[in-house]
Amino acid sequence: MTPATAAQTIxxxxxxxxxxxxxDLTRFGAAGTRLVLAGRLLDGDGAPVADAxxxxxxxxxxxxxxxxxxxxxxxxxxxxxxxxxxxxGPVPGRGNTLQAPHLALNILARGILTRLYxxxxxxxEALNATxxxxxxxxxxxxxxxxxxxxxxxxxxxxxxxLQGPGESVFIEI
Amino acid sequence: xxxxxxxxxAAPGSQPDNDSPDYGSTRLxxxxxxxxRFAHTITEATGPRFSPAQFPPLADMSxxxxxxxxxxxxxxxxxxxxxxxxxxPQTMIELWQANAAGRYHHPGDQHDAPLDPHFRGAxxxxxxxxxxxxxxxxxxxxxxWRNHPNAWRPNHIHYSLFGAGFATRLITQMYFPGDPLLPLxxxxxxxxxPAHRQRLVAMFDLAATQPDWALGYRFDIVLRGPAATPMENxxxxxEA
Numbered sequence: 001m002t003p004a005t006a007a008q009t010i011x012x013x014x015x016x017x018x019x020x021x022x023x024d025l026t027r028f029g030a031a032g033t034r035l036v037l038a039g040r041l042l043d044g045d046g047a048p049v050a051d052a053x054x055x056x057x058x059x060x061x062x063x064x065x066x067x068x069x070x071x072x073x074x075x076x077x078x079x080x081x082x083x084x085x086x087x088x089g090p091v092p093g094r095g096n097t098l099q100a101p102h103l104a105l106n107i108l109a110r111g112i113l114t115r116l117y118x119x120x121x122x123x124x125e126a127l128n129a130t131x132x133x134x135x136x137x138x139x140x141x142x143x144x145x146x147x148x149x150x151x152x153x154x155x156x157x158x159x160x161x162l163q164g165p166g167e168s169v170f171i172e173i
Numbered sequence: 174x175x176x177x178x179x180x181x182x183a184a185p186g187s188q189p190d191n192d193s194p195d196y197g198s199t200r201l202x203x204x205x206x207x208x209x210r211f212a213h214t215i216t217e218a219t220g221p222r223f224s225p226a227q228f229p230p231l232a233d234m235s236x237x238x239x240x241x242x243x244x245x246x247x248x249x250x251x252x253x254x255x256x257x258x259x260x261x262p263q264t265m266i267e268l269w270q271a272n273a274a275g276r277y278h279h280p281g282d283q284h285d286a287p288l289d290p291h292f293r294g295a296x297x298x299x300x301x302x303x304x305x306x307x308x309x310x311x312x313x314x315x316x317x318w319r320n321h322p323n324a325w326r327p328n329h330i331h332y333s334l335f336g337a338g339f340a341t342r343l344i345t346q347m348y349f350p351g352d353p354l355l356p357l358x359x360x361x362x363x364x365x366x367p368a369h370r371q372r373l374v375a376m377f378d379l380a381a382t383q384p385d386w387a388l389g390y391r392f393d394i395v396l397r398g399p400a401a402t403p404m405e406n407x408x409x410x411x412e413a
Contacts, residue, residue, distance in 0.1 A: 063222065
C-alpha cells in the first residue's frame with residue numbers, strides 16, 4: 001500500500017482555475033427547492049479571509065446531468081461566500097441512523113496546508129436533534145457553528161471561523 | 174451504511190499539519206480545537222463527477238492563440254492511482270502555475286517580473302481508463318514571497334484532484350528535482366515524513382522527453398483508497 005500523496009496549500013492564486021459560475025448549482029436548470037447559503041470566512045483575529053476557496057458538496061438531492069451537487073466559491077474582500085443550490089433532504093448515516101439535511105464544505109486557502117472540512121446544517125430541522133454528527137458535539141455553542149440560520153425566504157447564513165472565539169467545528173475526513 | 178465504507182485515514186507523517194509555524198500564513202488560519210472524529214458516510218464517500226464535455230480539457234499551456242510562451246517547454250505525465258495501486262480513471266486534474274519568470278497571471282501577484290502575453294498558466298486534463306494523464310507547459314520560475322527574509326518558493330505546479338469521493342479531494346503541488354530551494358521551503362517541509370515529502374518531487378523522465386522539443390517529467394499521484402473491502406468489513410462503526 002502507498003499512502004495518499006501529501007496535500008499542499010491551494011495558495012493565493014488558485015483563482016486561475018476558478019469559474020464564478022460554479023457557485024450556482026442550479027445553473028443547469030435543476031428542479032427543486034432553491035436554497036442560498038451565504039456567510040463570511042474569518043481568521044483567528046476575526047479578520048476576513050479574502051483569498052479562500054470554499055467548496056460545497058451534497059449527496060442530496062443526488063447529482064445528475066442538471067444538478068452537479070458540487071459548488072466552488074471564491075471569498076470576497078469581506079470574506080464572504082455565497083452558493084445557490086437546492087435544499088438537501090435527509091441521507092442515511094451509519095448503521096440504521098438518519099442524518100439531518102446538511103451540506104459538506106471544504107475550506108482551502110493560503111495558510112491552510114490540508115483542506116478543512118465542515119458541514120452546514122439548518123436551524124429548525126427536527127432531525128437535527130438525532131443527527132449522529134451533531135450528537136458528538138456536546139458544547140451547544142460549538143454545535144451552533146455547524147448550523148446555518150434562516151436569512152430571508154430561501155436564504156441561510158453560516159459564518160465560518162478558522163480559529164479562536166467561536167471557532168467552527170472542523171471534521172476529520 | 175451498505176456500500177459506503179469510506180476511505181482510509183491518513184498514514185502517520187504523510188500529511189502536513191495545519192499548525193505549521195514556519196509557514197507564517199498558518200498562524201491565524203489553523204483551528205486550535207481537535208478535529209471532530211466521525212466515520213465517513215454517504216456525504217464524504219460520494220463526490221462530484223466532471224465530464225470533458227462540461228469542462229473542456231486544456232492540455233497545452235505552452236501556447237496562447239498559437240503563439241509560444243517563453244521558457245523551457247516541458248511535458249509532465251504520470252499516473253493517478255489509489256492507495257491500493259488501482260488506477261483512478263476519468264478523473265479531472267486542474268493545474269495552475271507561474272510563468273517562466275516566476276509570475277502568476279493574477280492581479281494579486283505584484284512580483285517585479287514580466288508577464289508573458291502567451292502564457293496564462295491554467296490547465297485541465299482528465300486521466301484515461303488506466304489513470305494516466307499528460308500535459309505540456311513551460312517550467313515555472315521561482316518567485317519571492319514574504320514568509321521570512323529572502324524567502325523564495327521553489328519551482329512548482331499546483332494540482333487539484335477529486336477522485337472517487339469528497340474525502341479523496343486533493344490539492345497539492347508538484348516540485349522539480351534538484352531544486353536548491355526545496356530544503357528551505359516551509360510549505361514543502363510541512364510534510365512531516367521526508368519520504369512522503371520527496372514524493373512531491375517529479376522525476377526527470379528521458380523516455381518522456383521529446384527530442385528537439387521538450388523535457389519530460391513524471392509525477393505520479395496517489396489518492397486515498399477504500400477503508401476496507403465489504404468482505405473485511407466487520408463493523409463500520411469501529412472505523413471511527
